[in-house]
Amino acid sequence: MNRHQLARLAQLVRAHASGDANRVGVLGLSYKTDTQVGEESPGLLLANLLARDGFAVTAFDPAANSEARPQLAASIAVAPSMAACLAGSDGGLVTGPWPAFREIPQILRAKPRPRLVV
Numbered sequence: 001m002n003r004h005q006l007a008r009l010a011q012l013v014r015a016h017a018s019g020d021a022n023r024v025g026v027l028g029l030s031y032k033t034d035t036q037v038g039e040e041s042p043g044l045l046l047a048n049l050l051a052r053d054g055f056a057v058t059a060f061d062p063a064a065n066s067e068a069r070p071q072l073a074a075s076i077a078v079a080p081s082m083a084a085c086l087a088g089s090d091g092g093l094v095t096g097p098w099p100a101f102r103e104i105p106q107i108l109r110a111k112p113r114p115r116l117v118v
Contacts, residue, residue, distance in 0.1 A: 001042040010049050022055050025089035028096030029061035029068035038068035043095035051075050060085035092117040
């Protein structure tokens with residue numbers, strides 16, 4: 001994912017945000033699956049971009065939470081699990097193909113209100 005695509009995703013989030021629906025979950029902070037490297041990863045860059053735009057961002061990665069934390073804006077919360085990341089979010093962005101993210105539909109079905117996941 002290049003920076004132009006990240007800007008387009010951020011624009012998509014802005015277009016779907018309304019009123020108090022400004023909480024976004026970003027799933028995937030590592031550069032690729034099965035690594036802890038987050039430097040310049042799409043998820044990390046997108047989380048910071050959305051935080052700069054005023055969104056309340058919560059992020060999660062199965063392997064890179066602690067490595068990504070110093071590179072994230074101070075306002076970004078790092079969730080201990082995928083479910084926790086989505087629980088407090090009005091929408092979610094999946095930025096990596098982690099196998100664990102296949103559980104997202106099940107998690108969302110258990111929530112009382114619809115959410116947008118890209």
